[in-house]
Amino acid sequence: MSSSSSRRRTSHITHRRAAGVALAGVAALVATAVQSGAASAAPHPGKANPAHTAVQLTPSQRAELIRDADGAKAATAKDLGLGAQEKLVVKDVVKDADGTLHTRYERTYAGLPVLGGDLVVDTAKSGATERVVKATDAAVKVRSLTPSVSQAAAQQQALRSARALGAEKTSVAPSSRKVIWAANGAPVLAYETVVGGLQDDGTPNQLHVVTDASTGKELYRYQGIETGVGNTQYSGQVSLTTTQSGSSYTLTDGARGGHKTYNLNHGTSGTGTLFSQTSDTWGNGTTSNAATAAADAHYGAAVTWDFYKNTFGRNGIKNNGVGAYSRVHYGNSYVNAFWDDSCFCMTYGDGSGNNDPLTSLDVAGHEMSHGVTSNTAGLNYSGESGGLNEATSDIFGTGVEFYAANSSDVGDYLIGEKIDINGDGTPLRYMDKPSKDGASADSWSSGVGNKDVHYSSGVANHFFYLLSEGSGAKVINGVSYNSPTSDGLPVTGIGRDKALQIWYRALTTKFTSTTNYASARTGSLAAAGELYGTTSAEYKAVQDAWAAVNVGSRSGGGDPGGGGTSFENTADVQIPDYGSAVTSSITVSGRTGNAPSNLQVTVDIVHTWSGDLQIDLVGPSGTTYRLKSSSSDSTPDVHKTYTVNASTQTANGTWKLKVQDKGPQDTGYIDGWKLTFP
CATH class of the missing domain: 3.10.450.490 (Nuclear Transport Factor 2; Chain: A,)
Incomplete structure (x- = not known):
């Protein structure tokens, strides 16, 4: 859900057990048809x-x-x-x-x-x-605002859900409230119950459970914990901005919104104690000194602040010049780190045996970036939108690490490589080939939204790597990478700096709380078009990088040389439930002769039950080509490229995508479609 001042959201760096029902994101990007290259x-x-x-x-x-x-x-x-x-x-x-x-x-x-x-x-x-x-095209209209189910009953159900997930010391938070649930399907009156306490590994619990106020049915749930001179443990000796008061110094950064770093001293609540000492040299580079982890966290927060300001012109997490704060030494042997909306703070555990604090540079950038996402798109922390949320933190955390240009922690496309979270020296995640961690997705599939968000994030992480560096084998800053593509075709990167600009603009001006991977492609293409033009190499690279992770089609219709011409319509068209067919049109011009025998039709449809859909391509002469018949397939959405022998049709003219919902009770819309002439 999108955040507000009365609600609490936190984010983890590490994997957590999946906490709820996957939500297929619905993001409507209203636009006109665009001819690629025109x-x-x-x-x-x-x-x-x-x-x-x-x-x-x-x-x-x-x-x-x-x-x-x-x-x-x-x-x-x-x-x-x-x-x-x-x-x-x-x-x-x-x-x-x-x-x-x-x-x-x-x-x-x-x-x-x-x-x-x-x-x-x-x-x-x-x-x-x-x-x-x-975030939704559905009209927000509710028949009755009088609930049939009591809030107390909804809260008891939420408590049972939390306990079934292993939560302890559970209680209903004061932020629980009556809401309208509109993130999927028809809007309904509902209760949002927030369950506090602790998760099974000691992480604070903030399970959000949305319950239909008329039927008592659980509609959605997600875990609000979104996991994420100093002598540091990971970055060597660095300069820290501190504040002197009398004969003492504190870890207060007056140059960056007043960011402060506190010592929880293995506690799990409260702010902790502000680090203060008579010397302005902090830590000794090892865990024997409590200020070492503080120096890492304080440095990471400063570099992340500078990264956002100098790269995007963003003045702090909320873009208002106000700094967050950091808490270190959370819990005992706590192997995690998280961002928390309610305290506007980053919190770091000390790792297994309290020997490896999770305060490395990319982790700090990851956690602070959860705050940026919360204060911009507010991506729901479940399903595909949750994967995009996590990937956004990995993407910007990686950007922070490269931006720092620190010789002790050089930039790479590995997440958490310094904190030894697996105990064998391997990183937490890999962006060039996410599946190397044993669980993350390299590319999109219909079930990717059912994965834990730290694993479904692999799709966007892989996209970003390919967009930045391209596919194949290469060595960057001494690290070897070999990035594959789902279609076996190469991708040429545009450089990390441009890729970051495109992702940031999409996050801040195109994404909403329910954005899924198909809509992220649409939003990032819109961002690339605004920044670099729709005929640019950058725009085509975004198309190719998404196609390489199985989201949409190539800029050249699958031709490695990119020689194809594409015509695209990204305007949304609602599909009536169990109703008459609807069409979306593309006008092709500038071609000669007939269409090819391998015309490629890329279809992006958001729908809760893809089997209900019958999809046809209608040529300029009125000839209809069946792309997909209705079936019993219960998977959501259609994101597929079809090859059609349209050689009897003239290429120029108006082509239509015709879609009909042949079954009851499920809804959706045409998110966009494209014709590619190889």
Whole structure:
């Protein structure tokens, strides 16, 4: 769910047992048809379009934009066609150099928060609405606001769920509340119960359970713990920004929003004690000195702050100039680290035998990046959106490590390689080939959302590596990599710096709480198009890198040389449940003669039961080609490329994708489709 000030969200660096039902994300990116290679080229090939880069705002400028958006939110809701009982709540505003505003909203209905109702509105300098990105296209309308099930009954059910997962000392948190659940299916009145206590490994427990207030059925659950001069243990001797008060120094970074580092001294609650001493030299590089882990954590927070500011112009986790804080020495032999929304802090255990604190540079970057995700897209921490949440922290944690240029911890595409969490010197995760950890996914499949989020993250981690470095064998900073592709075709990387810019823009202006992998492809392509142009090598590389992890098709229709021409429509089209067929059109021009015998049709449909769908391609002459018949297949979504012999059709003209839902009780929409002429 998207976060708010009254709720608590935390993130782990390490694997946790899957805590709930997978949710297939639904993200609607409203756009017009785009012919690849025909529109909005960047003014300087290979360089980001300066008009579409975010400007760095001062806290007062950002606050002013939020006030302006807040003052206009009623008019915005009316313009968007929201109902009389729906209201918008401004969460954040991003401003581009050309004056375009990307305003992120949460939503309420009859005063209740709408979980899965978040959206982003792009507004041109002229005031015209250019695009709306929604977490759901469903109309938010509830028949009755009177529950049939009591909140107490919903809370007892949530407590039973938590105990079944091994939670101890469980209790219902004060943040439990009545909500509208709109993240999948028709919106309903529900209860969100937050269960506290401890998980089975001593991690704080924050199990969020959403219960239908009419039937008592559990709709969704997720674990809110989203796991994630100093003489440091991992980064050597580094400079730390501290604060002097009288004859003492404290680990307070006045240059970075007042970030502080505290000692929990093996406790598990409270803030702990601020590190303070008469000397401004912290730690001795080993665990014999409690300040060593503090120096690592303090340094990691400073480098992560600088990475976001100097790479993206972001001024702190919330982009408001306010620092978070760090807590070290959590628990006893606690093998984990996490981000916690409620305390706005990072927390680090000391590892097995208290010998390997989880305070390495990429782990610090990982945990702080969970805070950035929480305060931007708010990706749900379950299903495919949860995998994207975890991958985002791995991606930016990797960016932090390369940015630091620290000779004691050189940049690499390994996660947690310094903390020896497996006890054999191997890293926690691998970005070049995620499956090397024994559980992560190298590419997308229909069941990937059912994996633990630390394993489903492999799809996006692999995409990012391929986009940055390309496929095949290579050595980077002394580390050997050999990255495969799911289609066996090569990918040429565009460099890590550009890949980071594309991912950050997608996260902050395109993703919503329910974004899944298909929608992440759509959002990252939109970001690449804005930054570099839709005819650019960068745009095509994003297509190819996603295709290489089995999400969508290649820029050249599968041709390694990239010689194909693609025509794409990314506008959403709702599919009526058990109703008449709907169509989405693409107009092809500039071709000669007939279509090929191997025309490729890439279909991206979000739907709760793919077997209900009958899918046809309709040529310019009206000839229909069956792509998929309805069946009993219960898997969700359709993300597939079909090859059609369309050689009897003229290439130019209007082609249509025709989709009909042939069965009851399931819903979805056409997320986009593409024709590729090899």
